Amino acid sequence: MKALLPLALAATLGALAIPAAHAEGNDSWVVRIGGTVVAPKSNNGTLAGARADVSSSTRPTIDLEYMITPNWGVDVLGASPFLHDVSLAGLGTVARTKELPPTFGINYHFMPNQAWSPFLGLGVNYTNFFGTHATGALYGNSVSIANSWGPAVRAGFDMKISEKWLATVDVRWAYIESDVKLNNTKIGTAKIDPIVFGASVGYRF
Template identity: 85%
Template sequence: MKVLLPFVIAAALGTLAAPIVHAEGTDSWVLRVGGAVVAPKDNNGTLAGARATVSSSARPTIDLEYMFTPNWGVDALGAWPFLHDVKLAGLGTVARTKQLPPTFGINYHFMPDAAWSPFLGVGVNYTNFFGTHATGALYGNSVSIANSWGAAVRAGFDLRISDKWLATVDVRWADIESDVKVNNTKVGTAKIDPVVFGASVGYRF
């Protein structure tokens, strides 16, 4: 059920938004393509008695937002899989993992008709870890990182380039905490809670 929750919430948001349309019936969608850097917080918890550090990662992103009023929109964020190293104090890199972090949210745009329009958003994040494998001191062991879902927040601004084109800069935060197992035995919880810095170009249609 936890795995499905983000998609249930996103579907509910979309259902609520669907009956409300712009009076002019145009430019209700914004497609943004760009990139983001996922920067985990400094202290990522303790694994097997050692302090853990999860590396940052940069990847291309795509975001689709439906504006159900000039001020309010719901969006879904996707990305190319991020790649992270997991390091333990005194041991170096002991695992590498990939993750996909689809994030769904609702955003309020303060000045949608202005050339510069700030916005704030809240939502839910689901992080799917996959391709995890042991390296270094743990090479030859089985390492797994549990999937995670949690709250997400967003702040940023749109810069209007033309009637159709815009540039967006934003910062997101997501609550990501995942159990880590070595040879099917839990060795701790990775507390990632990253800040995500993004920049993109958008097109209204």
């Protein structure tokens, strides 16, 4: 999966470097506000010899997209911090962590002038873990989760409400795999690789 990161970076940076051949008119920007569920895959690796599981989390999100042309757009996804519990088989919840996962991407909108328009995207995700602390059986120990870079993909559709307003439903996948340390000693890698479900309302300007 890490081999996809240079491709995702090149696609995103290449789109940002395109000259100002943006869509005609004044509606080159779209801001979307909604909610997102980060649902880690099942079986999130092995930590200290035990199977790990990372809980899902739902938070409000904001997405800002700049339309280079009517079909091509570059976007950035932001959110309030997601909160996850980390559990180990036989021990229950042993840690909690917060994370911010800003994601940058380039999207192709297939039918931008129609009542509904599907789109596909490719981008880069950076996940910053912070506020990590031990609980339960590990309470009193130091736990840390490394930050993660990885590719991200996106699919969804826009539904036009009016000339300015739209509704968006999308699903993303992000490569998130991070080393976990207990008292500064690596105990394994958390393989989160979540499916991210989103629904939002957007405004063109």
